[in-house]
Amino acid sequence: MTTKILALRNVVRNPITALLKQPNIQNNGQNNLIQFSTSPLVYVNFFNKLPAEKLWKSVTSVSNAGAKKGRGKGAGRIRIRDLNRGQIIGVGKINMLWPGLSAPVIRGRELLKQQRLPDDPERMEKLIKLRDSMTRFRRLKLSPIERGWSGARMPGRSLGPPDPVADEEFVGFDTKVLQLRPLLIMKGTLGRTRNFQAMVVTGNGQGLAGFGIGKAKEAQAALRKAKNRAGKKLMHFDIYKNHTVYHDFFTAFGKTKIYVQKKNEGYGLMVHRAIKEICQAIGIKDLRAKVEGPSNLQHIVKAFFIGLLQQRTHQQLAEEKKLHLVEYRAENEYYPTVVASPSTVRTKEEIPKDETLDFKQYVMNDKVILQKKKFPRFYETMPHYELFLKKYEKYRNHEKIRLDLKVEYGEVKSFLNDKYPEEKNEQEA
Amino acid sequence: MSLLKFARNNTKHVFNMHNDTQAIFISSRKLSLVPSFYDQENPAPKFFSSGVQTLLKRLTRPDFAKVFRKRANTNYPVLKTPIYKFLTDEELNVERENANKSADRLLQMPPAVKVNEPTNDVLSKDPALVGYDNSTYMFTDITFGIDNAHRIIVQRSPDGTLQSCDYETRKRLNQIYFPMQGRKLREPKVFSETEKFNSLLDREQYEYILDRACVQYEPDERKYQELTSITYQHLDMHSKFNLLRSTRHFGPMAFYLTWHKSIDRLMLELIQNGTVREAVLLVALRQAIHADLTNEDTCNTLVSQILPRPIQQTKPDVLSEEDIALDTKCTECVDTYINTNSTMKSQQALALQGFREYYQQMVDISRGLKKAHGNV
Numbered sequence: 001m002t003t004k005i006l007a008l009r010n011v012v013r014n015p016i017t018a019l020l021k022q023p024n025i026q027n028n029g030q031n032n033l034i035q036f037s038t039s040p041l042v043y044v045n046f047f048n049k050l051p052a053e054k055l056w057k058s059v060t061s062v063s064n065a066g067a068k069k070g071r072g073k074g075a076g077r078i079r080i081r082d083l084n085r086g087q088i089i090g091v092g093k094i095n096m097l098w099p100g101l102s103a104p105v106i107r108g109r110e111l112l113k114q115q116r117l118p119d120d121p122e123r124m125e126k127l128i129k130l131r132d133s134m135t136r137f138r139r140l141k142l143s144p145i146e147r148g149w150s151g152a153r154m155p156g157r158s159l160g161p162p163d164p165v166a167d168e169e170f171v172g173f174d175t176k177v178l179q180l181r182p183l184l185i186m187k188g189t190l191g192r193t194r195n196f197q198a199m200v201v202t203g204n205g206q207g208l209a210g211f212g213i214g215k216a217k218e219a220q221a222a223l224r225k226a227k228n229r230a231g232k233k234l235m236h237f238d239i240y241k242n243h244t245v246y247h248d249f250f251t252a253f254g255k256t257k258i259y260v261q262k263k264n265e266g267y268g269l270m271v272h273r274a275i276k277e278i279c280q281a282i283g284i285k286d287l288r289a290k291v292e293g294p295s296n297l298q299h300i301v302k303a304f305f306i307g308l309l310q311q312r313t314h315q316q317l318a319e320e321k322k323l324h325l326v327e328y329r330a331e332n333e334y335y336p337t338v339v340a341s342p343s344t345v346r347t348k349e350e351i352p353k354d355e356t357l358d359f360k361q362y363v364m365n366d367k368v369i370l371q372k373k374k375f376p377r378f379y380e381t382m383p384h385y386e387l388f389l390k391k392y393e394k395y396r397n398h399e400k401i402r403l404d405l406k407v408e409y410g411e412v413k414s415f416l417n418d419k420y421p422e423e424k425n426e427q428e429a
Numbered sequence: 430m431s432l433l434k435f436a437r438n439n440t441k442h443v444f445n446m447h448n449d450t451q452a453i454f455i456s457s458r459k460l461s462l463v464p465s466f467y468d469q470e471n472p473a474p475k476f477f478s479s480g481v482q483t484l485l486k487r488l489t490r491p492d493f494a495k496v497f498r499k500r501a502n503t504n505y506p507v508l509k510t511p512i513y514k515f516l517t518d519e520e521l522n523v524e525r526e527n528a529n530k531s532a533d534r535l536l537q538m539p540p541a542v543k544v545n546e547p548t549n550d551v552l553s554k555d556p557a558l559v560g561y562d563n564s565t566y567m568f569t570d571i572t573f574g575i576d577n578a579h580r581i582i583v584q585r586s587p588d589g590t591l592q593s594c595d596y597e598t599r600k601r602l603n604q605i606y607f608p609m610q611g612r613k614l615r616e617p618k619v620f621s622e623t624e625k626f627n628s629l630l631d632r633e634q635y636e637y638i639l640d641r642a643c644v645q646y647e648p649d650e651r652k653y654q655e656l657t658s659i660t661y662q663h664l665d666m667h668s669k670f671n672l673l674r675s676t677r678h679f680g681p682m683a684f685y686l687t688w689h690k691s692i693d694r695l696m697l698e699l700i701q702n703g704t705v706r707e708a709v710l711l712v713a714l715r716q717a718i719h720a721d722l723t724n725e726d727t728c729n730t731l732v733s734q735i736l737p738r739p740i741q742q743t744k745p746d747v748l749s750e751e752d753i754a755l756d757t758k759c760t761e762c763v764d765t766y767i768n769t770n771s772t773m774k775s776q777q778a779l780a781l782q783g784f785r786e787y788y789q790q791m792v793d794i795s796r797g798l799k800k801a802h803g804n805v
Contacts, residue, residue, distance in 0.1 A: 247513070264508035323515040326524065330509040333531060335497035336516075336524040345518050359513040408615060 056080045079135050086130040095119050149273055154180040154198075156273065159223060162202055162231025175202040175227045176277040178211070179297050180219055196222040199298060202230040203281025210234040211278070211301055237308050241265075243285040246314060247363040251307025256299035259369055260307055261288040264329075275304050282308070314340035317363070322346045325359075462662045464655040465689060471543040475718055476684055482538075483736065484714045485680030488707055489536060492742055495675035496532050538680040539639075541688070545649040551592045558589035567594065569602050577603040600647070611644040620645065620656060630663045639678040661685045668694050687714050693773040696766075700780040703744060703787065705759040706735045712766045724765045731755075731762055748795040760785060 047055070060080055062072030072078075090102030099105045099112040106112065148156030154177045161170040179199040187193050196219045203209030210233040214225025240246045240262070248261045258275075263286040269276045271289040274297055279287055291300055318325045318340035325341075328334040356362045379385050405412050417424060475481055516524065570581040582602050584594040594602075604614055619625045619641065629638055638660050646653035661682045664673065673679040686692045692711055699708040713732045716722045734755055745752070760781065767777045 262510065264510050267507055267510075318515075321515050323517060324521050326514050326516050326521065328512040328514070330511075331499040331503055331505065332497040333535070334512075335493065335528050335531075336521070338521070339513075348517050348519065351517070357515050359515060362515070407618070 052083070081131050081134045083131065085134070086127050091123075093124075095123075148177065154219070154223070156277065159200060159227050162227050163224075165228075165232065170202070170204075170231055172204040172206070173202050173208075173231070174205075174281070175200050175230060176281060177223060178274050178277060178301060180223065183215070198222040198226040199301065200226040200230050201278050201281045201301070202227060202234075203278075203283070205281065205283040207237050207239055207283055208234050209237065209278065209281040211305065213298070235305070235309065237282050238311070238313055239283055240314075242283070244287055245284060245308070246311050247317070248360060249307050249311060250364055250367050251303045251310065252293075253299045253303035253306060254296065255293045256296055256303050257292040258300065258303050258307060259290045259292070260304075261290075262286075263288055264331075272300055274300055278304055312363075318342045321362070323351075462659045462666075464658045466544045466651060466654045466658070467541060467688070468544045472684070472688055473540065473542045476541040478717070481684070481714065481717050482680075484710050484717065484732070485538060485683055486536070487736065487740070488683050488710055488714070489676070489679040490674050490707070490740055490742070491532060491536055492675045493528070493532060496535055497528075536675075536677045538677050539643050540648050541681055541684050542649045544651050544654055545596055545647075547595060548593055551590055552583060553591045555589040555591070558585070560587070561589075563587050567598070567602060569606055571606050577607060596650070609644070613645065616652075617641070617645060620652070626656070626659075630660065633664075633667070633669055633672060635660055635664050635669065635672055636676055636678065639673075639676075657681070658685065665691065665694050668698050670695060670698055683711070683714065684718075687711070687718050690715075690719070693771055693777070696763075696771070697773060697777050697780055700763065700777060700784055703784050704741065705756055705763055705784065706738075706741065708763045708766075709735060709759045712762060715770075721770065722766065723769055724762060727758070727762055727765075731758055735759075745791075747798060748791055753792055753795075756788065760788070 060072070060078045066072065088102070090096075090098045095117040097103050097112065097115050097117055099114060103112055142152055146157065148154060150156070157177050159175040159177060161173040162175060164170065177198065177200050179197070181197055183195045183197050185193050185195060195215055195217060197213065197215045198219070199211065199213050200223065201209060201211040210230045212226045212229030212231070212233060214222045214227070214229055216222040216225055238246065243265055245260065245262050248259075251258050251260065263270075265286055267286040267288070269279050269285070269287055271279065271287055272291050272295070275287075275289050275291075278301065279285075289304070312320070314325050319342045322342045322344060323346060325339050327337045327339045329337070351357070356366060361368070402412050405414075565587065566585040568581075568583050568585070580599075580603065582594055582599050583591055584598070585591050601614060604612055619629060619638075626638075639657060642653055642656045642660075646656075648654075664670070664682065665686060670679075670682075673682055683692075683695065686695055692715060696708055696711055699705070699711060709728065709731050712722065713728050716725055716728055722728065738755075748756075764778075764781060767774055767781065771777050
């Protein structure tokens, strides 16, 4: 580098001779060096004695004790700036044209000469702006599709399929992060150490899904471990008509309780966000679930998976009961569709009196969900609401009438418009 | 009516000239549909007779998957959660019977009745009231429990005459006092504007038209009969009978076509699809309405044999000997009809020949199967 710059210096001094005597450049350079006066100018301070790395560290570092207290974080934090960024070799404060460095040697048929170009006043401003932008904390910009449940945090984000196991690829699988949290452990020698724990769910959207937990020193490693573990613990679930579960069920893990309700097509997933990710991984499209008790995420996930595994298909239910299982849908005028028939059907006499015959009660294992009383909205008991209702009563059909008028006349008008046309003309005027 | 006949003769001519679908298409496009009304003889006694009703219902070929299908006009923002029940055999049978009843309700046919005639009965003339007011007064009996058809609605004109009012006014007043859901006071634009109506026809929204017309009009209204007759003719011309199967409009359509003696395209469709039993029922329907067939007795005996058997939704895989005997008789009966009464003789004969060959294959297969199983 030095030789090159020196050579350039030579070129600056004796452009024509230098260009004519190409092979002698090295020698000339040495000669030039010898010609330099070596008066000892001493600018020795920490600024040009130490490398940039150390200089930056001295500015930004916080003592160990300070870091533990949380110093060097937040608003007043100094960040390392890369001063080389935005700088190009051959371009400096003085705007020079260097053939062979910042410009080609020959442009067209013309041999370019080094020359001073007019100064660029904006150059420094641009550099400062660029450096300033490095000081501010920049959030990772994600598209709304890639984004997880909140901000740029990992939970809710996709990790892609698990890594292939012995040439077996996970085709059509996608992994979603459910939880990523630091775990702090006290160690005898190291004091408080930090581990990351990740919980993910992976599935192909066609009934195959599994969840995994991974721990590691780094978040990425924990996620990878969890993902690959989930891929090795796949479970298969039957999905009713490719959109929902077979029946309502109650499930619990620890003190976390989940009441799951089967829903019709188009209902969507009205569930806890973790359960929603699980449903999407499995391929369930319509479901309602109510979580009661502690909302420990790992408990919720485990409880939901247990509940799904304990489901019975319609055929199993019919066989258990030895009765036909018949489905009635409101959209089909409650036409009785037999969804499952047992091999042998019991008669009415064979059914004991105290047997649970109600389907919902049977699948919930005789558990009855408390239907809480719905209280009127806070404003409904107030006097102004009654007043509002009374006032609004006369307008209650106006919307429909307006629509009818628009259909008939193309505008909102009444017989009075024809009776008094002058009114309309006045309005227009 | 005469114009329609002319048109029909015209198409027949085209049929005989070239046996080409393209030619038929062009000829049908040239035709402008002429509405026909039930204005000569009253069709109601024949339509409501039990024999005709059974035939019409059977010809509808109700498929419960279509009868109870999910409809677009259910006012559920979100579909309700289905209900499940554990049922024994007996309970299931009861439920099925109830479903059959509700299917009957859903398939109740709009009646074919004579078009109404304008009434002009003056109840009284009171010259003392002349010039009392310059408005007409309408009086409506809104007593609870009287049906709309028999409600007393009269008008007092400024010249003092008290008379029952015309049909339009009656309908309007009935609708004002006892609104019928879905019926509009003013005629919907789909029916008043020909362009819009034709676009519906071109899009083959026959069921929508007929359903909407049922709500808006009474069956004895001239407009109703005009709209339905055009729809039936359009549908018949394009042989889109399957669109009306399993709906309540198939019966009235079959009745309309039979009444106006234009069942031949329907007959052709039935033969082409290999449903000769229904073809026999159609022949019997014609016999019941017009009584112009030669083989009346065989036809009636066949109908009595066909009706107790289950409806054939799909072509059967294996034929029993009884089926074969019945179907052969049916084929003969249809053959007689084609030779004596049909106006599309050549095409129907060709289709029947095709059916015979296909049926012979089926018979051979099922007999061979029986032999292979050692059940002969």
